[in-house]
Amino acid sequence: METISALIDFHLNEKSSPTRIWRVSATSISGRGLFAVRDIQPGEIIFREKPLLIGPTAGKDSSLNICSVCYRPCENNECVCPRGCSLPVCELCLDSKQHLLECNLYKSWQPAHPQKVMRANLRALVWIRGLLLNETQKHLVNVLQANVDPAYQREMLAAASNFHNFPSAASATYEFLFKVVCVLNTNAFEALQQNENAEISLRGLYPLSGIMNHECTPNTCHYFEPGNVMVVKSAKFIPQGTEITTTYTKILWSNLSRRVFLNMTKQFVCSCSRCLDPTENGSYISALLCRKNDCLGWIIPQDGNVLLSDWRCIKCGTIYDSKHISRAQDFTLRIFNGKTSSGSVKDILDFIREKAARICPPTSQFIIELKLHAIWKMTKTNEKFSDLDIKDAIQYCKDILFVLDKLHAGECILKSLLEDEIRKFSGLLLTPK
Numbered sequence: 001m002e003t004i005s006a007l008i009d010f011h012l013n014e015k016s017s018p019t020r021i022w023r024v025s026a027t028s029i030s031g032r033g034l035f036a037v038r039d040i041q042p043g044e045i046i047f048r049e050k051p052l053l054i055g056p057t058a059g060k061d062s063s064l065n066i067c068s069v070c071y072r073p074c075e076n077n078e079c080v081c082p083r084g085c086s087l088p089v090c091e092l093c094l095d096s097k098q099h100l101l102e103c104n105l106y107k108s109w110q111p112a113h114p115q116k117v118m119r120a121n122l123r124a125l126v127w128i129r130g131l132l133l134n135e136t137q138k139h140l141v142n143v144l145q146a147n148v149d150p151a152y153q154r155e156m157l158a159a160a161s162n163f164h165n166f167p168s169a170a171s172a173t174y175e176f177l178f179k180v181v182c183v184l185n186t187n188a189f190e191a192l193q194q195n196e197n198a199e200i201s202l203r204g205l206y207p208l209s210g211i212m213n214h215e216c217t218p219n220t221c222h223y224f225e226p227g228n229v230m231v232v233k234s235a236k237f238i239p240q241g242t243e244i245t246t247t248y249t250k251i252l253w254s255n256l257s258r259r260v261f262l263n264m265t266k267q268f269v270c271s272c273s274r275c276l277d278p279t280e281n282g283s284y285i286s287a288l289l290c291r292k293n294d295c296l297g298w299i300i301p302q303d304g305n306v307l308l309s310d311w312r313c314i315k316c317g318t319i320y321d322s323k324h325i326s327r328a329q330d331f332t333l334r335i336f337n338g339k340t341s342s343g344s345v346k347d348i349l350d351f352i353r354e355k356a357a358r359i360c361p362p363t364s365q366f367i368i369e370l371k372l373h374a375i376w377k378m379t380k381t382n383e384k385f386s387d388l389d390i391k392d393a394i395q396y397c398k399d400i401l402f403v404l405d406k407l408h409a410g411e412c413i414l415k416s417l418l419e420d421e422i423r424k425f426s427g428l429l430l431t432p433k
C-alpha cells in the first residue's frame with residue numbers, strides 16, 4: 001500500500017498533505033480502494049488528476065483523421081505523417097518533440113502501411129506510449145491491477161501484425177507492452193475531448209482514479225477539464241472512512257446489461273446494494289413486461305446477486321430463465337435502437353407517447369434512454385417544436401430525474417444537465433405553465 005501511495009504522490013507531483021481527503025487502503029470489495037479520510041460533502045472536488053497515458057480510442061473511421069498529438073481534426077482529410085510512421089499528425093504537431101519520439105519508435109518497427117493510418121496502430125498508441133514513460137512511471141504501471149483476457153491479447157496482435165519488425169513475443173519489451181495493455185483495459189477511463197465541432201473519444205490511464213472500485217450507483221461523478229484533466233467530485237455525502245466509488249457502466253443501464261458488461265470487460269460480478277435489490281431501490285429500471293396470457297405485470301430479477309439469475313413476474317409469479325430475458329431484452333433493444341438511429345425527433349416523441357409503454361414499463365432503461373435521446377436531439381436541432389412537444393420534453397427530464405432520485409444517484413452530472421434543460425425548455429414555451 002505504501003509503494004502505490006508513494007508512486008501516486010509522484011504521479012500527482014504532490015506530497016500527501018493534511019488537506020488531502022482520500023487515502024488508498026485495502027478494501028472488502030476487491031484489492032485496494034480509495035477511502036474518505038474525513039466527511040465529504042455533496043459536490044466537493046475530491047481530486048484532479050492528469051493522465052499517465054492517453055491516446056485515441058480510434059473507434060470510428062472518422063476518428064482516424066485526428067492528430068495523434070493534439071487530438072484535433074486534421075485540416076484536410078489526409079493527415080498521415082509524411083515521414084512514414086503511419087500516425088496521423090497535424091502540421092502544427094509534425095515537428096513536436098512528442099511526435100518525433102513516437103514517429104521514430106513506430107518507424108523502427110517498420111509499419112507495413114507507412115502511408116496509411118491503420119486503426120489498430122492508432123488505438124495501440126496509448127499503450128505503446130508506455131515505453132516512453134520514465135522508470136518511476138513504469139513502476140506505477142506495474143503495480144496497478146492487470147486483468148488478463150484473450151481480447152487484450154488480440155488487441156496487441158492486431159497492432160503487431162501491422163509492423164514488419166514488432167518486438168518479438170519473447171522480449172522484455174513485448175512483455176511490458178502486454179502488461180500495459182492489460183493495465184489499460186482494467187483501469188482506463190474514456191476521456192472526451194471537446195473540440196470546436198466534434199467530441200473526440202480518448203482512452204486514458206488515470207492511476208488514482210483507477211484505484212476506485214465500482215458501484216452501480218457510485219458516490220462520485222467525474223468530468224474532464226482542458227488538458228484531459230479528470231476531476232472527481234462527490235455526488236453525495238460520503239462519511240469519513242467510507243469507500244469512494246465510481247461506476248464502470250452507465251447509471252441508467254439495466255441489471256442484466258451491467259452484469260454482463262462487468263463480467264465481460266472487468267471480470268467480476270457486482271454485489272453492490274443496488275444489484276442485491278431486484279427492484280433497484282424501487283426504480284424498477286430493469287423491469288420487462290410479462291407476456292404470459294397478456295398479464296403485463298413487471299418481471300424483475302429473482303436474485304440480484306447471481307449473474308444469470310431467473311426473473312419473476314411480480315403480478316402472476318411466472319418464472320423466466322435468463323436466456324428468455326436476454327432474448328426479450330435484445331428484442332426490445334432492437335426496436336428502441338431502430339427509433340434512436342433512424343427516427344426524427346417527432347417520430348421519437350410520437351413513439352414514446354403512443355407505443356413505448358406497450359413494449360416495456362415506463363421506468364425501464366429503454367424508455368428512459370429514449371427520452372434522454374429525444375431531449376438531446378431536441379436541444380441540437382433548429383427545428384421548431386410545439387408547446388406540447390416542449391412540455392413533454394420537460395416531463396421526460398422530470399421522469400429521468402425521478403429515476404435518478406430513486407437510484408440515489410445524488411448530485412451526478414446527468415442531474416445537473418437535466419435541470420439545465422428544464423430551465424431552457426421552460427424558456428421556450430409560448431404559453432408558460
Ligand SMILES: C[S@@+](CC[C@H](N)C(=O)[O-])C[C@H]1O[C@@H](n2cnc3c(N)ncnc32)[C@H](O)[C@@H]1O
Nearest residue numbers: 030031032145186187210211212213214266268
Ligand atoms: C480499476 S480496478 C479497481 C482497483 C483495484 N481494486 C485494485 O486493487 O487496484 C478494477 C478491478 O477491481 C475489481 N473490482 C472493482 N470493483 C469491484 C466490485 N464492485 N466488485 C468486485 N470487484 C471489483 C475487479 O477485479 C476489477 O477488474
